[in-house]
Amino acid sequence: MKRSYERYAIYLADLNPTRGAEIQKTRPVVVVSHAAMNRHLDTIVVCPLTRSLHPRWRSRLSCRCEGQPAEIAVDQIRAISKDRIQKRLDRLEPALEADLRALIVEMYGT
Numbered sequence: 001m002k003r004s005y006e007r008y009a010i011y012l013a014d015l016n017p018t019r020g021a022e023i024q025k026t027r028p029v030v031v032v033s034h035a036a037m038n039r040h041l042d043t044i045v046v047c048p049l050t051r052s053l054h055p056r057w058r059s060r061l062s063c064r065c066e067g068q069p070a071e072i073a074v075d076q077i078r079a080i081s082k083d084r085i086q087k088r089l090d091r092l093e094p095a096l097e098a099d100l101r102a103l104i105v106e107m108y109g110t
Contacts, residue, residue, distance in 0.1 A: 003082065005031050005038045008097045010065055010090040013080060015048060023048040023076045028065050028089055030072055032104065033079075043079045047072045047100070061103055065090050074103050 005011070010028050018024040031038065033045035049070045054060050059075035066089055092100065 003085075005044050005082065005085065006088075006091070007031055007033065007035055007038065008092045008100070009088055010049065010092065011046075011088050012086040013046065013048075013084045014086065015080070015084065022078075023050060023073055026086070028070070029080070030063075030092060030100070032077065032100065043081055044085075045077065045079050047074050047077050049073065059103075059107060061096070061100055063092060063096055072100060074100070074107055077104070077108075 008030060010030050012026060013029045014026045015022070015024055016026070028049040029046035030049065031044050031046055038044050049063070049065055050073050051068065051070055053069065053071055055062065060071040060073055063070055063072055
């Protein structure tokens, strides 16, 4: 049975092993890939969340995960195997979804 992964939902994922300055360990990630991709590919595109807050970094977006302050590390966006996902934790607020889309476009769009 294939599991479905909802865009803008927050899941717990094991990001190890990593290399260099990549965000590591088991941590929350927010899914940013489209539903069709999430259904048909064996990978999903995610942005890790961190509790190391850097409010002045333009590549980070403040949010809450399970009631705790966090930041979405858009500068650490990456594709991961669905096998890395452990469980669903939370979901972004709709207004924050729009902010995340805008920041991704600003950083990676044309």
